[in-house]
Amino acid sequence: MSVVFEKPHALTDAVLHYCPGCTHGIIHRLVAEVIDELGIEGDTIAVASVGCSVMAYNYFNVDCVQAAHGRAPAVATGVKRSDPSKIVFTYQGDGDLAAIGTAETVHSAARRENITVIFVNNAIYGMTGGQMAPTTLPGQVTQTSPYGRDVEKVGYPVKVCELLSNVDGAAYLERVAVNNVQNVKKAKKAIKKAFQNQIEGKGFSLVEVVSTCPTNWGMTPQKALEWVDEKMIPYYPLGVYKDIYAEEEK
Amino acid sequence: MAKVTFETDLCKGCGLCVGACPKGIVKLSMDVLNAKGHHPAEVTEPEKCIGCAFCATMCPDCVIKVER
Numbered sequence: 125m126s127v128v129f130e131k132p133h134a135l136t137d138a139v140l141h142y143c144p145g146c147t148h149g150i151i152h153r154l155v156a157e158v159i160d161e162l163g164i165e166g167d168t169i170a171v172a173s174v175g176c177s178v179m180a181y182n183y184f185n186v187d188c189v190q191a192a193h194g195r196a197p198a199v200a201t202g203v204k205r206s207d208p209s210k211i212v213f214t215y216q217g218d219g220d221l222a223a224i225g226t227a228e229t230v231h232s233a234a235r236r237e238n239i240t241v242i243f244v245n246n247a248i249y250g251m252t253g254g255q256m257a258p259t260t261l262p263g264q265v266t267q268t269s270p271y272g273r274d275v276e277k278v279g280y281p282v283k284v285c286e287l288l289s290n291v292d293g294a295a296y297l298e299r300v301a302v303n304n305v306q307n308v309k310k311a312k313k314a315i316k317k318a319f320q321n322q323i324e325g326k327g328f329s330l331v332e333v334v335s336t337c338p339t340n341w342g343m344t345p346q347k348a349l350e351w352v353d354e355k356m357i358p359y360y361p362l363g364v365y366k367d368i369y370a371e372e373e374k
Numbered sequence: 375m376a377k378v379t380f381e382t383d384l385c386k387g388c389g390l391c392v393g394a395c396p397k398g399i400v401k402l403s404m405d406v407l408n409a410k411g412h413h414p415a416e417v418t419e420p421e422k423c424i425g426c427a428f429c430a431t432m433c434p435d436c437v438i439k440v441e442r
Binding site: 125130142153304305338 | 375377384386387388389390392393394412425427428430431432433434435436438439440441442
């Protein structure tokens with residue numbers, strides 16, 4: 125009998141602080157599995173963001189830097205440029221990357237920094253208690269939009285992959301989801317490609333993972349996965365938004 | 375023959391494994407509370423398990439180890 129599934133080595137034994145059913149845990153594990161498979165554990169440096177994933181440094185078995193809110197790609201730029209032999213990735217939520225960190229994200233993409241960005245989009249501010257985020261869907265009820273997001277008053281959600289696909293410097297952009305087994309497998313493939321791109325010096329790679337927040341959405345974990353299918357994916361279509369090397373590889 | 379083991383005290387009882395099991399044999403044990411106070415997941419009919427590891431794939435907390 126051989127082991128077909130167990131906890132990856134690149135995750136520590138620390139118990140995840142995330143709420144029951146939060147898909148952050150799945151995404152952490154996918155990143156750790158990729159680090160294991162590529163054999164880069166000793167050469168990887170993570171940059172944690174602010175938000176629910178603020179304590180990512182407790183969970184990844186690699187060196188970590190904790191960046192100020194939204195500044196993870198800027199910190200990652202510094203880390204990568206000071207030692208280009210290291211594999212540097214950021215792990216950020218939508219409140220971090222798509223709100224206060226928009227400038228850092230766009231400009232690190234424009235500079236084609238050779239870093240990997242894991243962007244977890246759950247359409248809400250999780251850690252602070254469920255306020256409306258830039259990625260909150262039109263009509264979505266949150267603590268600060270109790271009657272649903274009114275686009276006439278507060279504008280439309282920010283679609284990060286679509287936005288960055290117009291930035292010439294971005295090398296690889298893909299949006300994936302983790303709401304079922306098939307999508308989790310696809311998400312892992314995308315994350316692996318984003319890390320491989322960096323190893324091969326291909327430049328800025330971002331994987332947007334459509335995630336859940338059962339607690340702040342006010343749903344059971346299973347219902348939240350269904351909500352991703354029904355509401356999130358139609359608004360945030362999955363797929364590759366940019367891959368400047370795809371033509372060469374053909 | 376497949377073997378699924380749960381690190382019961384890490385389980386938060388979210389039930390994502392329950393929804394992922396194609397054989398419908400993963401259940402939350404409603405008469406058990408773990409150290410965290412959740413009803414942990416378990417396999418009710420281990421002989422029916424095909425070792426697909428779908429439950430482990432969806433588990434956010436790396437509770438499940440699958441051998442085949």
